[in-house]
């Protein structure tokens with residue numbers, strides 16, 4: 637059995653054997669299993685760091701590093717570098733929850749469950765239109781008013797892309813009675829479209845390209861806003877056996893595999909990743 641995430645193996649009771657390596661092609665034939673590796677030559681591994689931040693399920697293990705632990709760690713980094721005076725820490729389900737645990741543990745501020753997620757609706761950032769995305773946020777998340785009412789809330793999410801979803805989530809909290817909202821993001825500002833994973837077609841659609849952090853805070857309506865530091869991104873999964881990460885959506889520095897032309901890499905890998913997240 638081969639799966640894009642280890643949690644799929646757990647679900648069917650399969651045992652994890654090993655990761656498919658960067659550039660490796662594994663061929664299953666009647667005569668057995670073989671690997672093809674030579675076609676890549678010497679290439680530097682460049683695992684998508686956004687797998688640890690958002691794409692992967694927290695019960696997955698990538699290259700030997702737990703996604704859950706990486707997200708908890710992001711929350712701990714944020715608590716140290718982006719502290720807040722607050723009464724409760726909550727996460728935006730699902731990928732903000734693990735980091736909220738880390739932020740609460742590191743800061744000493746109690747952790748709470750602030751939102752209940754409707755489990756019958758998909759991820760919002762891949763919805764085709766703005767109206768569709770906003771409708772889905774409303775249906776997808778419902779705040780627990782008794783948890784946040786009258787409280788200064790630290791709200792943890794994995795990213796701010798266009799800003800519209802974040803603004804809507806903050807409004808939900810305010811309507812539920814939160815007195816302050818301190819937004820913390822488990823990634824650096826999202827500055828570059830990615831052809832491999834996030835399906836953002838233009839920098840125009842990225843709020844961090846057009847606004848400063850204080851401006852974004854004002855637009856989404858929060859009392860303070862803090863992002864994960866760029867230098868902490870590569871420390872999220874220290875135990876990973878991966879030899880290097882891509883962080884181009886934050887840093888702008890990418891290293892396409894020398895074995896593939898950029899054009900081929902864009903088409904092929906984009907389709908593979910979209911297939912998986914859809």
Ligand code: SF4
Nearest residue numbers: 684685830882884885
């Ligand atoms: S640029 Fe794309 S592949 Fe690289 S870290 Fe960002 S989402 Fe992942």
